[in-house]
Amino acid sequence: MASVLELLPATRIGVKYPGGVFKSERHFLDFVIDGESLWEKVGKPRDTVSVICFDYSREETVQAVNRLPLTEKSVVPGDRRPLFICSECGDIGCGAVTAFLVREGESIVWKDFGFENNYEQNIRLKEYKHIGPYTFNWKQYESALLQAVDNLKQAQHSR
Numbered sequence: 001m002a003s004v005l006e007l008l009p010a011t012r013i014g015v016k017y018p019g020g021v022f023k024s025e026r027h028f029l030d031f032v033i034d035g036e037s038l039w040e041k042v043g044k045p046r047d048t049v050s051v052i053c054f055d056y057s058r059e060e061t062v063q064a065v066n067r068l069p070l071t072e073k074s075v076v077p078g079d080r081r082p083l084f085i086c087s088e089c090g091d092i093g094c095g096a097v098t099a100f101l102v103r104e105g106e107s108i109v110w111k112d113f114g115f116e117n118n119y120e121q122n123i124r125l126k127e128y129k130h131i132g133p134y135t136f137n138w139k140q141y142e143s144a145l146l147q148a149v150d151n152l153k154q155a156q157h158s159r
Contacts, residue, residue, distance in 0.1 A: 002107065002136055002137040003033050003134045003135060003136055004033070004034055004035075004136070005032070005033055005136050005140065005144045006033075006144060007030070007031065007032070007052065007144050007148045008030050008032050008037075009027065009028075009029060010027075010028055010039055010050075011025065011026065011028075012024075012025065012026040012028070012044075012047075012049050012087050014026075023047075023087070023088070024055070024087070026049045026055050026087050027053070027054045027055055028049040028052055028055075029052040029148055029151065030043075030050055031050060031083060038083070038084075038131075041131060042083075042097045042113065042128065042131060043084035046084065046095065046097060047087050048085055048086060048087055048095070048096065049085065049087045050083060050084055050085075051064035051067075051068075051082050051084070052148050053085075053090065060090070062149060064082070065145055065148055065149055067081050067082070068081060068101065069108070069141070069145055070101060070108075075092055075118065076092060076096065076098055076116060076118055077118070078123070079100070080098040080099065080100050080101075080112075080114070080116070080123070081098060081099060081100075082097070082098050083096075083097050083099055084096060084097035092117060093117050093118055093119060095115060095116070096115070096117065097114070097115055098113070098116055098123070099113045099114070099132065100112040103138070104135075105138075106137065106138045107137060107138055108135075108136050108138055108141050109134065109135045110132050110133060110134045110136075111132050111134075112125060112132075112133075113125070113128035113131040114128055115127070115128070
């Protein structure tokens with residue numbers, strides 16, 4: 001049975017610490033799979049946000065969304081796809097939660113979740129072995145991503 005992907009608004013709360021250090025507030029779309037937040041499971045513990053972050057460059061965020069249906073080339077080795085990235089700068093070099101995505105007929109599968117960056121070959125898979133795999137119906141998946149791009153465009157126009 002196929003999982004259902006929803007992309008729902010989420011916020012990483014900003015905090016200002018004594019001495020001027022701070023964590024920026026970030027607004028993004030969380031990957032909610034079968035009603036469960038993937039950010040709560042894998043993104044939040046690493047202090048990352050999804051690649052669909054409204055606070056980063058619109059162009060880069062649209063490219064990030066386009067990597068999910070495999071229409072854009074991946075930015076990490078091994079053709080893995082970033083799902084959650086650095087909450088401060090969005091740089092893969094700070095580390096990212098990634099997965100291997102594969103199209104299988106009318107489905108797309110997210111599997112082999114891990115944590116990696118773009119300068120080391122090591123992918124930390126062991127701590128994510130309990131996550132996935134998730135199989136999505138292609139049409140529902142594509143529709144959710146197209147809606148995400150529309151939401152991103154609307155959010156950019158309202159600022």
